[in-house]
Amino acid sequence: MTPRALFTSLSVLLVGLFCASLLIGPAGLGIGESLTALIAGEDDPLALVMQEIRLPRAILGALIGVSLGLAGAAMQGYLRNPLAEPGLIGVSGSAALGAVLALQTGVAASFALALPLSGLAGAVIGVLLILMLAGPRGSSMTLILAGIAISALAGALTALVLNLSPNPFATSEIVFWMMGSLADRSMSHVWLAGPIMLVGWGMISLTARTLDALTLGEDATSALGLSLTATRLWLVLGVAASVGAATSVAGAIGFVGLVVPHLMRPLVGARPARLLWASALGGASMVLAADIAVRLVLPDRDLKLGVLMALVGAPLFLHLIYKTRREFA
Amino acid sequence: MTLLSLEHMTVTRGARRVIDDVSLTIGAGEFVGLIGPNGAGKTTLMRAALSLLPAKGTCNLRQLKPSERARAVAWLPQQREIAWPVDVETVVALGRIPYLPRGASLRDDDRAAVGHAVSRMGLEAFAGRIATQLSGGEQARVLIARALAQDTPLLMADEPIAGLDPAHQLSTMRAFADLARDGRSVLAALHDLPLAARYCTRLILIDAGRIVADGPPRAVLTEENVAEVFGVRGAFAETGAGVAFQVLEAVP
Structure with missing residues (x-):
């Protein structure tokens, strides 16, 4: 498939799923009335459903x-390892810890955006720690090790918060939040997380050329005139901004960052730079599809997006490994 | 024209001087073989010259900005790495990165340079193949083509012919000699003394981080030098196909 054909088909898929996400829900509205309410509606319940519930949910699904x-x-691409995923640098773990602390202490209930803001604060602390631990010039190995250490620490502290939680309501609230969901998010979540994610995408896109060159190894990349130090900084900051913001508003949604690049890699001839935009579009489609599925599969049981994603993602990943095991043998 | 000039280069690792006060210059049109036993400092010397290692002393390449350096010298590391299952042409085209603005795709002259590098290494039949599915020796040739596509006045290569079959060892050495004939220069770390003696215009023999001898092959590969540095007996001898250097036996 040519890059253009791939770009077109992924875009069409994404637009289709975005529209489907707007049109599917428990309110059971018709297509015509939904769209009218979305665009022209004012102050009636229909417009409220479309503009304040479904639109932010669909936008957040795509952004995340x-x-x-x-x-x-x-x-x-940076680690030259198909097992790497965004959670590896510990930012999603520390963002989750920030949000969990907000839920535990009750800060989350004090004002509307307290929960995602605490998540972001956690992410910022996480990224500062990783930059400090891994240093500006270290190898990719020190980055992985620092990420593992921070993830482990954030996980342990999250477990401690749950452990010491005084009442079962707070505990269940925390546990359900951590499963990851896009339900009941508002436009203010979009305005909070969206710009941060956009900045993150911009930083990640600066690494594209170096990611291609890294196919040849770190030495050859430096000798091609590209700076590994700068790339690493943009990568860590970019991943932290986009994933930290995503986790802060939606909780932990696993497997997208792991599975989507695997699905897309054969379609872009394995080129790391092309894989960036292909995975971006593919990731948006996958999250939107999963978020539609949680509304269709068990509409009255509030199936969590993160749970469904893991249920679908893990077998899919196993299948991919099974299919490509020859290559990595 | 001087393509590489090192003055009093010293590289230390801990208290040990891995490269000890090395000075040398390489002009245009030279095929220089860097020879010496394992651990003599061949790789370290080249990596230091490329500014991939901290070093003392002056080096013309180290004074360039990274983007300028990438147009002055191409580097073929010993570690043959192709991390993803991309096709051969894509790997070779990575050599054009120093000439492309960020995000731009290959232009006509880039394509010409890639095609030229591919044919120089005899890889036309492989162009569409997935590089990681090729044999080790074929991958090595793909990576040499990648370095050639960078189209720089100087090419530094770390053991470029290790692991190639005899025919491709010869054709690769000939390709390097052709580059030198075209006015470019090659500095290659080599272990195959007979091939180095036959194709290089000049040899630099190093041992324990110091230059032992520097000059035309016959002046460097003397019986004393070879015995002293490599611990083998070797000599130039008349063969059916002309005078060639031969490694005869280990020095007891």
């Missing part, structure tokens, strides 16, 4: 999907 797919592809 792009963030996770893009960050996953960039991490795999």
Whole structure:
């Protein structure tokens, strides 16, 4: 498939799923009335459903999907390892810890955006720690090790918060939040997380050329006049911004950043730079599709997006490994 | 024209001087073989010249900005790495990165340089193949073509012919000699003394981080030097196909 054909088909898929996400929901509205309410509606319940519930949900689904797919592809390209994923640098873990602390202490209920803001604060602390630990010039190995250490620490502290939680309501609230979901998010979530994710995407796209060159190894890349130090900084900051913001508003959604680059790699001839935009578009489609599925599969049980994603993602990943095991043998 | 000039280069690792006060210059049209036993400092010397390692002393390449350096010298590391299953042409085209603005695709002269590098290494039949599915020796040739596509006045290569079959060892050495004839220069770390003696215009023999001898092959590969540095007996001898250097036996 030529890059243009791939770009077109992924875009059509994404637009289709975005529209489907707007049109599918428990309110059971017709296509015509939904669209009228979305665009022209004012102050009636229909317009409220479309503009305040479904639109932010669809936008967030797309933004988060792009963030996770893009960050996953960039991490795999930088580490030259198909097992890398955005959570590896510990930012999603620390963002989750920030949000969990907000839920535990009750700060989350104090004002509308307290929860995602605490998540972002956690992400910022996480990224500062990783930059400090891994240093500006270290190898990719120190980055992985620092990421593992921070993830482990954030995980342990999250477990501690749950452990010491005084009441079962807070505990269940925390556990459900951590499963990841796009339900009941508002436009203010979009305005908070969207710009941060956009900045993150911009930073990640600066690494594209170096990711291609890294196919030849770090030495050859430096000798091609590209700076590994700068690339690493843009990568860490970009992944932290996009994934930190995504986790802060939606909780932990796994497997997108791992599986989507695998699905897209054969379609772009395995080129790391092309894989970036292909995974961004593919990630958005995958999150939107999964978010539609949680509304269709068990509409009354509030199936969590993160749970469904893992349920679909893990077998899909196994299948991909099975299919490509020859290549990595 | 001087393509590489090192003055009093010293590289230390801990307290040990891995490269010890090395000075040399390489002009246009030279095929220089860098020879010496394992651990003599061949790789370190080249990486230091490329500014991939901290070093003391002056080097014309180290004074360039990274983007300018990438147009002055191409580097073929010993580690043959092709991380993703991309096709051969894509790998070779990575050599054009120093000439392309960010995000631009290949232009006509880039394509010409890639095609030229591919044919120089005899890879026309492989152009569309997935590089990681080729044999080790074929991958090595793809990576040499990648370095040639960078189209720089100087090429530094770390053991470029290790692991190639005899025919491709010869054709690669001939390709390097052709580059030198075209006015470019090659600095290659080599272990195959007979091939180095036959194709290089000049040899630099290093041992323990110091230059032991520097000059035309016959002046460098003397019986004393070869015995002293490599611990083998070797000599130039008349063969059916002309005078060639031969490694005869280990020095007891």
